[in-house]
Amino acid sequence: MSDSEQPLLQVKHLTIAFENDETRKAVTTVQDVSFDVRRGEILCIVGESGCGKSVSSMCIPRLLPSPPSKILSGEILFEGVDLLKLPIKEMRKYRGKRIGVIFQDPMTALSPLVRIGDQIIEALRIHEPKLSRDAARAKALDWLGKVGIQNPQVAIRAYPYELSGGMQQRVMIAMCLILEPQLVIADEPTTALDVTIQAQVLELMLQLHRKDSGMIFITHDMGVVYKMADRVAVMYAGQIVEQADAKDFFAGPKHPYARALLEALPSHATRGRRLKAIPGQVPSPGNFAVGCRFAERCDQAHPECAETPPDLHPVGRHLVRCPYAR
Numbered sequence: 276m277s278d279s280e281q282p283l284l285q286v287k288h289l290t291i292a293f294e295n296d297e298t299r300k301a302v303t304t305v306q307d308v309s310f311d312v313r314r315g316e317i318l319c320i321v322g323e324s325g326c327g328k329s330v331s332s333m334c335i336p337r338l339l340p341s342p343p344s345k346i347l348s349g350e351i352l353f354e355g356v357d358l359l360k361l362p363i364k365e366m367r368k369y370r371g372k373r374i375g376v377i378f379q380d381p382m383t384a385l386s387p388l389v390r391i392g393d394q395i396i397e398a399l400r401i402h403e404p405k406l407s408r409d410a411a412r413a414k415a416l417d418w419l420g421k422v423g424i425q426n427p428q429v430a431i432r433a434y435p436y437e438l439s440g441g442m443q444q445r446v447m448i449a450m451c452l453i454l455e456p457q458l459v460i461a462d463e464p465t466t467a468l469d470v471t472i473q474a475q476v477l478e479l480m481l482q483l484h485r486k487d488s489g490m491i492f493i494t495h496d497m498g499v500v501y502k503m504a505d506r507v508a509v510m511y512a513g514q515i516v517e518q519a520d521a522k523d524f525f526a527g528p529k530h531p532y533a534r535a536l537l538e539a540l541p542s543h544a545t546r547g548r549r550l551k552a553i554p555g556q557v558p559s560p561g562n563f564a565v566g567c568r569f570a571e572r573c574d575q576a577h578p579e580c581a582e583t584p585p586d587l588h589p590v591g592r593h594l595v596r597c598p599y600a601r
Contacts, residue, residue: 281355282311283489284335284458289349291330293560294342301345304560305331305513308349309587312458312489319492319504319521321536325557327513328493329379332460335491336374337366353458372402375456379463381443385435392431395419395450402454418449423479441472445479452483459490465499477502497540501525509533512558512568519593529593529600531573567597575599 289308292301305327312318320328333339335351337358351358353374358366370376378384386394395415400406406414412431419427422445435443444464451459461480465473477499484490492503500507504521509530517530528534538551555572564570570580577599587596 283314283354284312284491285350285352286310286331286335287350287352289331289334289351290347291327291334291339292345292347294345295561296343301347302561303347303513303563305334308510308513308515310508310515310518312491314457314489315486316505317484317490317492317503318506318508319494319500320508320510321494321497321500322510323495323557325559326510328495328510329462331510332462332491332493333376335458335460336370336376337363338370338376371398371456372454373456374458374460375451375454377444377447377451377459377461377464379466381440381447382435384447385443387435389434390431391419391433391435391438391446395431395446395453398450399453414453415449418453419446421483422446422449422452423475424449439472441468441476444468444472444476448476448480448483455485455488457488459484459488461490461492463493463495466494466496473499497536509536512563513560514568514596515587515594516569516596517593518587523592529590529595530569530597531575531600532569 287309289305290303291305292303294301308327308331310318320332322328330339334346335358346359349359353369358369392412392415395418396408396411399411399414400408416427416431419430424430424442424445430438430442438446447464465476468476481503494500500521507519507521507524508515509517509532511532517528517533524533528537535551535553539553541550553572558564558568564581565584566582567573567576567580567585570576573580585596585598587594590600
């Protein structure tokens with residue numbers, strides 16, 4: 276495989292556990308997760324809260340605290356380098372400069388005591404120490420303009436609490452993209468925003484996405500997936516249950532959980548009708564079923580589903596964790 280064909284990122288058979296504070300026993304939260312990200316594409320990882328989306332993705336730049344987290348198995352190959360084997364000092368060279376993260380809540384990611392400009396300049400000069408402060412400030416102003424902040428000269432001197440939620444998230448996007456990382460991990464970056472601002476931020480991220488970089492976009496919103504994704508990975512209870520190109524996925528998901536998520540999405544076709552709901556809730560780590568983890572909520576489950584763990588296997592152009600998928 277040539278360099279142009281080699282995926283930018285390959286996550287292989289990743290299994291992650293967290294130590295319980297009371298019992299001191301390790302509880303597996305993510306099991307045997309594999310996916311890759313190619314240059315120029317956006318992979319959307321979707322699923323209900325608690326399914327392991329953020330844990331799987333934050334493991335890539337190694338931002339999970341250890342303890343309590345522990346990588347039980349797997350590889351994370353970024354441009355062929357296994358990030359899990361790098362010393363922390365080497366890993367710091369990847370964070371920010373080569374792998375950027377846009378966090379869900381900018382109010383907790385931005386320091387409330389430091390002006391916006393100083394935070395952007397600090398991040399920039401850590402990775403480009405030869406850059407003068409004046410040059411870094413000019414670059415920060417340029418990027419604040421690129422992300423749609425209308426008065427960068429005012430915003431750069433503001434504290435985070437002086438900006439709206441939408442403006443704070445634009446600052447977070449600028450802080451990430453100013454370093455021109457090859458991989459961007461966006462962890463539900465529009466969840467806290469109202470619908471109008473959410474649409475603006477999504478459009479902004481599409482406009483700024485470079486064709487030589489990759490993006491992992493984490494969300495629980497199928498409408499966001501439809502707008503953003505080149506490929507889709509659906510997670511449930513710590514496992515990927517379906518992967519496919521976005522076009523194939525929306526044309527006809529194969530896993531019962533993926534189909535149920537789409538059927539719960541409001542549309543013109545469902546106007547005036549009661550939306551289909553998925554009964555029950557995602558099982559908590561430590562209470563995963565022996566067999567299929569979705570069996571208790573699945574309206575198409577067979578008796579053996581509760582006993583036999585399904586493998587992820589090809590069904591047409593999809594990868595599906597269900598033996599009855601067609």
